[in-house]
Amino acid sequence: MGRLGFSTTESARLLLLVVFGVLALSVVLAEQEGENLSGLSDNPDKAIFAVRENGTTCLMVEFAVRFLVPYDVLALNGIDLITEQAAFTLPRGAEIEGKCGSTESEIQITWKNKAYTLRIYFDTEFRDKGIEVWKISKIQFVYDTSETSHFTNAYNPGKHTANTHHLLALVTPFGRSYVCSAQQTFTLISSDHQKGVTISMYDTQIQPFDIASDFIFSEPYKCITDQRERLEETLPLILGFILALIIVITLTVYHFHLKLTANQPQLPRDRSMYKNM
């Protein structure tokens, strides 16, 4: 009985160890790793980030982002506060972390030793007629005004967080990637006296769900501005074709009109050509 008891506790401990080991292994296996592929882009401001899970990509983001952050600076008189603007772009060498899910995803981009953090949250929604779409639900930007490379002489330096409120952007049908070369701007309200932080992204291609193959975007879905540009490009061609058609029809009608009304007496031509002999 003692031997049995000992073996039971021993085996129980062993079992627990094995279970923990399996759990740890599964955590290691299921770990989502962020990859920075910015070296592949041709635009020096454009960054490419990917989050991989289970050996395949589950979230890919490709964009060029510009930040416009207002912060307070002490004026020369030492009393008043002036608002300055710091403008900078998302660097290509940032670190990525991300979480993928079937209905919710998130990507976290940090740089300068976690002095700046950009988090973008995606979720899905069912529109009427059963169409599923995904969209950005929230953008959060954390910045540290004591970081001297972009903020000079900030008053009361410290970390501030800027969030979006009621954001509905980049609405795309599920299973497709969002493409927009035009610029899109988001305004975030900062914890620093409710100042407005502006984030502009352009040359965008994003897909947070349902990526079919590794590192390859699914079918692209163009934003409205790009679609309009496409229309503006094709419209001159259509109009030019209509113009050519009108000319051809007019000439043909005139030709046949002349043929039908051709019987007029030939009048004597004038002889003023003698001047040029």
Add this chain to the structure above:
Amino acid sequence: MATLIRSKLSNKLSNAATTVSNKSQAKVSGMFARMGFQAATDEEGLGFAACDDLDYDHRQGMQMDILTTDEMGGEGSGEALDGDSHYQRDGTGPPNSASKDGDLVNELTEAKPKITAWEAGWNVTNAIQGMFVLGLPYAILHGGYLGLFLIIFAAVVCCYTGKILIACLYEEDEDGQLVRVRDSYVDIANACCAPRFPSLGGHVVNVAQIIELVMTCILYVVVSGNLMYNSFPNMPISQKSWAIIATIALLPCAFLRSLKAVSKFSLLCTIAHFVINVLVIAYCLSRARDWAWDKVKFYIDVKKFPISIGIIVFSYTSQIFLPSLEGNMQKPSEFHCMMNWTHIAACILKGLFALVAYLTWADATKEVITDNLPPTIRAVVNIFLVAKALLSYPLPFFAAVEVLEKSFFQDGGRAIFPDCYRGDGRIKPWGLSLRCILVVFTLLMAVFVPHFALLMGLTGSLTGAGLCFLLPSLFHLRLLWRKLLWHQVFFDVAIFVIGGICSISGFIHSMEGLVEAFRYNIQE
């Protein structure tokens, strides 16, 4: 007795004076003849004019024969009577001067209709009151009172050069009457270079005319596209698409056959221009309380004023159209009166518009005055401006077609290609297709040439100044040297010099502007 002696003395003195002046004149003209200048009247031209009259009568007679054999109608005799009454040589010349250069042979029932002096006036107004009136307040901003003076002075000078250009078309015959021996600008140029280079002058003037007319047509397409694009920014139609739509609207211009139809368009264009003027002036008058009378300058802004000079001076260019207008008038004797009144009206309207608009906005006056207007009035003015641009297109287009057809499409081996017109005066289908090609060409240039306004300034300062100031004074001096009074010679030389200065300064500034625009584009 004393009076008799006095009268005899005065007679002798006057005779002596005339013989002396004749001799000196003969010496001078002999000297000029040796240098290659024309020393005598164009006897040959006079002879040809007489032949043309006889030919016209002969053809009228033959037409009557055909009519009577075909229709046995009574109208034939009526035509013959008309033919006789048209044969006048009191400065009006034979009526169908258009037929001299191998133009349309008249149909029996539809002779090429003549235009009245009013219609010629609408055409000239179309040419001199163009789109550039919108830039005049900006010119006053940089030029002050000098700009206003320049508007009046340019009107006077251009009226004078127009009249001397038409004077070059006529020669005095042995009866002392003026006969119209030349028909177009090209003929005048050829006559001037007659002894040594019989056709060089004609080629130069031809090229200059074609460039100027085609550039004007392209400008109207560019302007209408631009105005429509700025009026409807929310529609997805780009400026190129608007230019194509404007060209579709202008395609019927290919069917224009006579100046009478063009005159109707010019009349509508003048009405649209008048409405624009009234709208803007009325709005400015409504703000009369805030007028800045003290802001009108006496000094000029040396850097920016030369461009304004270009805008003011070259907006009065109508000389290209004058020979054919005068040739198609029913009563060419009314030409001088028409020129005076159109230029006076243009001068008053432009001066009033520029001054009033400048006083309303003073230093805030923009380059194009419609940018200063409030949005509602701007929308209405824009619509009328587009209508004006589209209605102004037929005149330079018709003139360009005429010039091209005369130089390249004549029968009898005179030009490269055969005639565009059939025996009964109607245009052949391939002639019509050439006109359509010209319309499409203006569209393509409007769409694909960048910085068109600057390019137009460049060519305008060369061809425009040449055709409006330099060439008329030169030809006038050359052809009518023997009959000119000294003050006329002085005017001609002064206009030539001033025109040369304006042309060179305009050329330099346009080149600078173009170079800077291209450098900016490349840097972008």
